[in-house]
Amino acid sequence: MTYGQIGQLAGSARGARQVVRILHSSSKKHHLPWHRVINSKGEIGIKAEGAAEHQKIMLESEGITFTNRNTIDLEAYRHHPELNE
Template identity: 55%
Template sequence: MNPFTEKAVQAIQSIPPGFVMTYGQVAAAAGNRRGARQVVRILHSMSTSHHLPWHRIINAKGGISTPVDAKEKGNRQRQLLEAEGVAFLPDGTIDLNVYRWLGFNGEEE
């Protein structure tokens, strides 16, 4: 596993229930602030094998990003987040000032 992927996986695994990170935030924590699309690929290909809490990753506007043909996945993501205590605003976004996870700094302990 390359260093970016390894750190991205660590960042995603560090998010506790009830919090979220953005794709860009994970990318920056992994060492490439422009690597948000790479984070998408990591989530797509490694969520199951690495037990990643994929539902805790949202877009920079605080929204759920799913393709039009994957509406059910977006509904499932919202259900999982709500079950962890994450509240959605009336416009369907999450208040990042309240729920953004800032606990991962990308450095080994």
């Protein structure tokens, strides 16, 4: 899913940045699957050294294929929980 998609599902259509903050501050403590969240362009949004590569390795281990260095095909991989209801 994308940060904005999660924000929208949580009731805040413009809440992408809040999602980033929550994932950054709470993922370790609450074992959140932070690595499965990317930006709306299908890109790994983390800029910290080593963190983007770590996220990419984790996604690839789950069968995600990248179209270029740090980008995935959102049409192929985006999760749509609202369609499962």
